Amino acid sequence: MELDLLTAVTVFVLGVLVGFEVISKVPATLHTPLMSGANSIHGIVVIGAMLITATADGFLGYLLAFLAVAFGFANVVGGYVVTDRMLHMFKARPAAKEGSAS
Amino acid sequence: MTTTETVIRYLFLAAAACFVIGLHLMNSPKTARRGNLLSAAAMAVGIGATAVLLIAEGAITTTGWLVLLAGAAVGSAAGLYLARSVEMTAMPQLVSLFNAVGGGAAALLAVEHLLQAETVHVRETIPGGLDILIGAVTFSGSVVAAGKLQGLIPGRPIVFLGARALNVVLGLVFVGSTAWLVLDEGNLVAMLLLLVAATVFGVTMVLPIGGADMPVVISLLNAFTGTAVAMAGFVLGEVVLIVAGALVGASGAILTKLMADAMNRSITNIILGGFGTGDEAATADDSGGTVRSVSADDVAIQLAYAQKVVVVPGYGLAAAQAQHELASLAEILEGHGVEVSYAIHPVAGRMPGHMNVLLAEAQVPYPALREMDEINPDFPQVDVALVIGANDVTNPIARKPGNPMSGMPILDVDKARSIVVVKRSMGHGYAGIDNTLYSDPKTGMFFTDAKKGMVALAAAVRSFVA
Numbered sequence: 001m002e003l004d005l006l007t008a009v010t011v012f013v014l015g016v017l018v019g020f021e022v023i024s025k026v027p028a029t030l031h032t033p034l035m036s037g038a039n040s041i042h043g044i045v046v047i048g049a050m051l052i053t054a055t056a057d058g059f060l061g062y063l064l065a066f067l068a069v070a071f072g073f074a075n076v077v078g079g080y081v082v083t084d085r086m087l088h089m090f091k092a093r094p095a096a097k098e099g100s101a102s
Numbered sequence: 103m104t105t106t107e108t109v110i111r112y113l114f115l116a117a118a119a120c121f122v123i124g125l126h127l128m129n130s131p132k133t134a135r136r137g138n139l140l141s142a143a144a145m146a147v148g149i150g151a152t153a154v155l156l157i158a159e160g161a162i163t164t165t166g167w168l169v170l171l172a173g174a175a176v177g178s179a180a181g182l183y184l185a186r187s188v189e190m191t192a193m194p195q196l197v198s199l200f201n202a203v204g205g206g207a208a209a210l211l212a213v214e215h216l217l218q219a220e221t222v223h224v225r226e227t228i229p230g231g232l233d234i235l236i237g238a239v240t241f242s243g244s245v246v247a248a249g250k251l252q253g254l255i256p257g258r259p260i261v262f263l264g265a266r267a268l269n270v271v272l273g274l275v276f277v278g279s280t281a282w283l284v285l286d287e288g289n290l291v292a293m294l295l296l297l298v299a300a301t302v303f304g305v306t307m308v309l310p311i312g313g314a315d316m317p318v319v320i321s322l323l324n325a326f327t328g329t330a331v332a333m334a335g336f337v338l339g340e341v342v343l344i345v346a347g348a349l350v351g352a353s354g355a356i357l358t359k360l361m362a363d364a365m366n367r368s369i370t371n372i373i374l375g376g377f378g379t380g381d382e383a384a385t386a387d388d389s390g391g392t393v394r395s396v397s398a399d400d401v402a403i404q405l406a407y408a409q410k411v412v413v414v415p416g417y418g419l420a421a422a423q424a425q426h427e428l429a430s431l432a433e434i435l436e437g438h439g440v441e442v443s444y445a446i447h448p449v450a451g452r453m454p455g456h457m458n459v460l461l462a463e464a465q466v467p468y469p470a471l472r473e474m475d476e477i478n479p480d481f482p483q484v485d486v487a488l489v490i491g492a493n494d495v496t497n498p499i500a501r502k503p504g505n506p507m508s509g510m511p512i513l514d515v516d517k518a519r520s521i522v523v524v525k526r527s528m529g530h531g532y533a534g535i536d537n538t539l540y541s542d543p544k545t546g547m548f549f550t551d552a553k554k555g556m557v558a559l560a561a562a563v564r565s566f567v568a
Binding site: 003005008011012013014015016017018019020022023024025026027028029030031032033034035036037038039040041042043044045046047048049050051052053054055056057060061062064065066067068069070071072073074075076077078079080081082083084085086087088089090091092093 | 114117121122124125126128129130131132134135137138139141142145148149152153155156159161162165166169170172173174176177178180181182184185186188190193196197200201203204206207208210211213214215217218219225320321324327328331332334335336338339340341342343344345346347348349350351352353354355356357360446448451453454455456458459462463465467468469471473
């Protein structure tokens with residue numbers, strides 16, 4: 001897509017500011033899941049990888065596209081699954097302990 | 103723009119908005135899981151929309167589809183396997199690997215795009231060069247960091263002769279090849295030169311950094327990956343990549359700063375200095391004062407008759423995989439009416455917030471986990487502070503000027519009524535200085551491995567309260 005450089009830079013700068021704003025409120029308890037979640041979000045690169053597969057040509061082109069797509073999907077799938085696994089563990093009071101609370 | 107394309111652009115925008123909302127929901131453990139699912143759903147919509155776009159445009163060949171599907175299958179399978187099988191103690195390595203693949207994908211797609219495009223503009227070559235540079239540095243740097251954390255590469259700082267000179271040369275290559283790439287639009291040799299130099303630089307950047315500084319390195323590489331992805335967005339003209347990349351870049355930057363502050367060191371000092379020794383602390387026994395050694399029974403009596411116990415877990419606990427044993431000890435104490443909470447220093451563990459995840463895995467309820475600033479005023483009311491495998495973050499010497507730790511924020515463990523330190527030996531922490539807490543008359547040293555120690559304590563407490 002044709003994208004005006006000024007528009008792109010504007011989007012980038014605002015994105016960084018929104019990121020600072022949203023993330024500085026996350027408590028330290030959740031920093032690991034946060035980083036892992038952010039990790040999954042940069043898996044968005046997979047969309048770029050899919051788009052370049054369309055323009056790829058020749059062995060080198062397809063090889064690069066294959067690697068980029070595989071890397072991107074590993075990032076997206078692995079990132080979200082592991083973040084969910086971690087967040088699943090965060091419980092206010094585990095069921096196993098309810099009986100022992102005096 | 104066709105109607106399909108317009109619809110897809112709006113879907114991309116919605117996905118970007120959902121990423122922001124998803125991160126916002128990560129504010130609280132209650133909503134965090136929902137936030138992650140929202141973000142995952144947005145990603146799925148984005149990927150689906152891209153597939154529709156490719157079909158609608160009909161631009162992609164059959165070979166292209168095969169390559170895409172094969173890549174998706176291989177990548178998803180690998181990602182799923184790693185995510186399902188990883189131990190929580192190995193979390194930092196996995197995050198580092200995902201940084202590596204994200205950065206690698208961003209670099210590769212820039213190479214591919216600049217290689218194939220018929221006409222390349224400066225507004226593509228400049229971010230393209232930056233994308234290749236940052237992406238490749240992240241790729242090799244993250245692989246080295248993961249290797250260090252996994253113990254495949256020694257955790258100690260590895261410094262070799264001429265490293266500084268090599269880095270200067272690599273820096274010049276960066277500038278030279280980027281300029282070449284811009285002037286001779288999309289020249290393959292220039293790109294390869296940049297790719298190779300950046301990959302080498304990633305290795306030489308992370309090798310001299312010690313294992314103990316890895317929380318900062320991982321955060322920094324996370325920020326790098328985000329930036330590389332944003333650059334890829336500039337190259338391809340995709341707004342959604344720019345937004346997502348910027349968000350991740352910002353999150354990595356914030357966490358890097360928090361970690362560096364918690365260690366009272368500047369980021370430059372960590373990257374250039376490299377004095378972290380890694381996991382193995384020196385075992386030299388040259389303690390300043392006299393220390394009082396205590397047995398499991400002594401500690402058990404103290405714990406059983408306490409009202410308020412604060413556990414201070416450190417990496418030693420995680421390294422010994424003793425979090426489950428600690429949790430069952432705490433359960434026995436709580437059953438006996440003792441109030442147990444956990445004081446978490448920001449750099450406990452191997453990545454930001456790592457200790458919280460390890461304790462959550464052992465089913466410790468998160469409201470019992472208290473952050474440093476929150477718990478420090480409470481220490482004078484604490485009967486027993488149980489320090490397990492933590493060292494430097496409890497050293498009162500950090501409050502005095504004129505030593506390597508001066509000014510580092512610490513947990514005020516020394517203000518508790520009594521202190522028990524579970525530790526294998528009198529070894530130093532990674533700062534390499536004596537911990538004056540150990541020679542405090544209020545402190546009892548329980549010399550043992552964290553896991554065996556927790557089992558022994560649980561057994562001893564049980565025999566008292568039974």
